[in-house]
Amino acid sequence: MPKIGITALVPPELIFACGGQPYDVNNVIPASKKYSKNKLCAWTAIWQEMLVKREFGIDSLIVVAGGDCHNALVDGQKAAMSGIPTHFFFYPFDGDHKYMESQLYSLCSFLGDIKYPEKFRQIKELKKAGQLIDKKRINGKISSAETFRILISFSDLWGDPDKFKRAIATVQENDIEINNRIALIGVPPIYHDFHDIAQSLDLQIVFDELPYEFVRHTGTGISEVARDYCDYTFARPLDFRIEFLQKELEKRKVDGVIHYTQFACHHMLEDEILRNRLDYPMLTIQGDLPGKTPEQIKLRLEAFREVLERS
């Protein structure tokens, strides 16, 4: 089965249906000890170097060149120039599902066309199970660290839906006291222990913005996938994303918002608008290199909890 690297959200159901094995090149970064010399954002810089050095063992690459990450467009081209067969994938900024559909057909041709249409339904069922895990987390039945680990993996389902299904079935339920309901918005933290640290400081993350996008979009064929994924909030105008966030945050009864930003990421520029439009106490933090959550950020999380407790 060809191993297909992806640099951001690319419908995994389509890759599986075409007989490929998706592999999200971001998922190794938080635990990685690699530090790129020539970098803006550490996420793209590290995967770009690893791709060029052939450290992922992938057969081809799909770069999301229009949508959620502008750095990926350049770092993706560097990987392509090193000789990896590469396809550039674009989301519609205006949500035009016909454009989305044309992108999916073009991706299909790159992957060799649909061979296993039943995969669409299989992944849809798994995403329902992922949404259930998210719901249980909101109600304090599953830890935020465990929920994050599962939801973030929906970008590629570990390249093996059956194995992933078995892993989902073993997720442990607990009774977790929720005192400070936190929405974590922005790109996911580059720190592998962030959710555990937040929990240890009595901040319970009840919403992970980007991973929730991974689990809420699906479809049983190209047309349905196109209609659904064209609402991927990170690829749409900010107004669209904020409207979605407002509803989601209200539904989850959050007390405060942590906006995670990444050094040299263009999403940082959205902070001011998000602060103005989301009516919640908000802490903005910025990460750079992968590893453990730095002490300085822990102190800021602690101070934020005190603010929430006073309000």
Ligand code: SF4
């Ligand atoms: S943090 Fe920003 S620049 Fe870096 S990979 Fe994510 S979206 Fe792209």
